[in-house]
Amino acid sequence: MMINLTDMKTVRSILGRHGFHFSKKLGQNFLIDPSVCPRIAEEGNAAAGYGVLEIGPGIGTLTQQLALRAEKVTSVELDQRLLPILEETVGEFENLHILHGDILQFDVPQLLEQEFAGLHVAVCANLPYYITTPILMHLLESGANIDSITVMVQKEVAEKLQAPVGTRNSGAITAAVNYYGTVEMLFTVPRDSFLPPPNVDSAVIRIDVQKRYADQTRDPQHFFSMLKHGFSQRRKTLVNALSATMHYEKPVLLEALHAMELPETVRMENLTMEQLVELSNRLSGATAEKV
Numbered sequence: 001m002m003i004n005l006t007d008m009k010t011v012r013s014i015l016g017r018h019g020f021h022f023s024k025k026l027g028q029n030f031l032i033d034p035s036v037c038p039r040i041a042e043e044g045n046a047a048a049g050y051g052v053l054e055i056g057p058g059i060g061t062l063t064q065q066l067a068l069r070a071e072k073v074t075s076v077e078l079d080q081r082l083l084p085i086l087e088e089t090v091g092e093f094e095n096l097h098i099l100h101g102d103i104l105q106f107d108v109p110q111l112l113e114q115e116f117a118g119l120h121v122a123v124c125a126n127l128p129y130y131i132t133t134p135i136l137m138h139l140l141e142s143g144a145n146i147d148s149i150t151v152m153v154q155k156e157v158a159e160k161l162q163a164p165v166g167t168r169n170s171g172a173i174t175a176a177v178n179y180y181g182t183v184e185m186l187f188t189v190p191r192d193s194f195l196p197p198p199n200v201d202s203a204v205i206r207i208d209v210q211k212r213y214a215d216q217t218r219d220p221q222h223f224f225s226m227l228k229h230g231f232s233q234r235r236k237t238l239v240n241a242l243s244a245t246m247h248y249e250k251p252v253l254l255e256a257l258h259a260m261e262l263p264e265t266v267r268m269e270n271l272t273m274e275q276l277v278e279l280s281n282r283l284s285g286a287t288a289e290k291v
């Protein structure tokens with residue numbers, strides 16, 4: 001019989017028997033709300049024909065719900081102390097493979113090929129918040145064939161990710177993620193859904209991966225470099241920010257803005273996705289980048 005990992009008494013007893021103490025450093029806040037994990041699994045494409053990559057299974061609460069629905073689940077956990085606990089809580093699932101390691105050190109396309117050949121692939125996770133952006137970029141930049149990424153993140157990060165590019169709330173990460181897909185905020189999750197409760201609110205988002213701007217971008221490396229530099233000085237005008245950080249001559253930048261019928265005072269955060277791609281195409285074609 002499946003262990004009820006949303007029952008506080010059961011969870012405390014398992015953790016106590018293994019002498020487990022939560023690591024704040026590893027972002028360990030485990031889900032104990034029975035309604036949340038089934039919802040993530042369902043919204044996250046955990047279904048027949050799908051291989052699901054889970055990042056950070058913890059004690060296996062979401063893992064159970066994924067393994068009940070998906071063809072195969074592979075979960076990567078960094079904290080070695082959780083491996084014997086996972087053996088006890090989810091060891092019975094024959095379609096589950098637990099790997100020990102840091103997700104950022106894995107070659108994602110190779111991992112997916114090895115684990116999920118012939119299956120559609122989805123990523124589902126309650127992410128460790130201290131590395132939300134590196135994990136999302138690691139998955140997306142890898143070019144791996146992933147249909148969707150459904151993850152719990154800090155609520156502020158979810159709001160930033162789903163803000164339309166070109167509005168005040170958006171940032172470099174918004175544009176970077178939109179480059180690869182569309183972002184939808186699915187639902188919010190209160191602090192008391194976790195053990196221990198984090199000191200921030202959370203939300204589940206889904207990124208449907210489409211690589212929609214990849215074909216239109218002349219030099220993706222330039223595009224991402226421009227995002228990084230332009231948004232690092234977002235209070236400055238785009239001309240001042242990019243001349244200071246990427247060492248473009250101001251007339252080159254002004255010429256691009258005039259050609260795009262944009263005001264000289266425009267800031268990076270004012271540009272839409274299409275305008276960011278066009279600007280990068282014009283600059284990467286017009287002149288050599290020195291940084």
Ligand SMILES: C[S@@+](CC[C@H](N)C(=O)[O-])C[C@H]1O[C@@H](n2cnc3c(N)ncnc32)[C@H](O)[C@@H]1O
Pocket residue numbers: 026027028029030031032055056057058059060061062063076077078079082101102103104125126127128129131
């Ligand atoms: C927020 S907890 C989620 C646990 C579980 N999925 C749940 O929802 O209850 C994040 C998990 O990610 C693990 N973790 C932290 N950094 C990691 C990394 N770089 N690679 C893989 N797992 C990591 C932590 O040890 C922890 O188990």
